Amino acid sequence: MTTQRNDAAVLSGRGLVKRYGTQHALAGVDIDVQPGEAIAIVGPSGSGKTSLLHILGGIIRADEGEIFLGGQRIDQLSERKRSELRRRDFGFVFQQGMLVDELTAEENVALPMLLGGTGRRQALAAARDWLARLGLDGRGGSRPGELSGGQAQRVAIARALTHRPKVIFADEPTGALDTRTGKDTMDALLVAAADAGASVLIVTHDRELAQSLPRTVTIRDGRVHATAVGAVA
């Protein structure tokens, strides 16, 4: 049985279950993400955080449950529709930026727009704009190998935002960076997401980071264990 979705939410999951063999990665998760909201997802290793992120982001399918984007059910879409939706409505930032080494920073950022059918000139202009907002003015011609870890992650953030997605999914986005760079990069992500009006779901092991976000959802054994609202900004 599923419970009512929250109509104000941009993204809702209801009764999400994911099994690997006999193991439950998710054992029935309900979650609502409000427009423009930033949420930290925390919990012990293996508790189901990444599974939840990947299911909400349409990367993998749940075995049970429902997902709504702007009130519309999206978990039953075909692979092709889901892939379209991921490209149009979602942005992803992973621990390693997953940039294309052969492309410049600008081309990397423009890629989702180009794949979505935006013209090259317009996509590259938008890419330059977002790189500048993320403090990478003038670095658009650099290839990933020529950038520091923090700079490369800002390129990945710009790439996740350029097409103005509704929700950004970030899995340990600063996990490969030193503390200072990680904090700066996270601040850049949050400011840029707010600028774009995107909600952000961030999986993190970093307690300090989690506490700096307005809402923290703790996952334990595949279930929502606790939700803390109103952490110090």
Ligand SMILES: Nc1ncnc2c1ncn2[C@@H]1O[C@H](COP(=O)(O)OP(=O)(O)OP(=O)(O)O)[C@@H](O)[C@H]1O
């Ligand atoms: N592709 C897979 N095949 C089999 N088991 C998996 C797979 N992906 C995840 N699991 C299992 O599901 C459970 C939840 O994994 P998940 O990666 O979601 O946890 P997590 O909280 O993100 O962990 P971590 O903090 O270590 O990244 C774990 O027990 C994991 O071993």
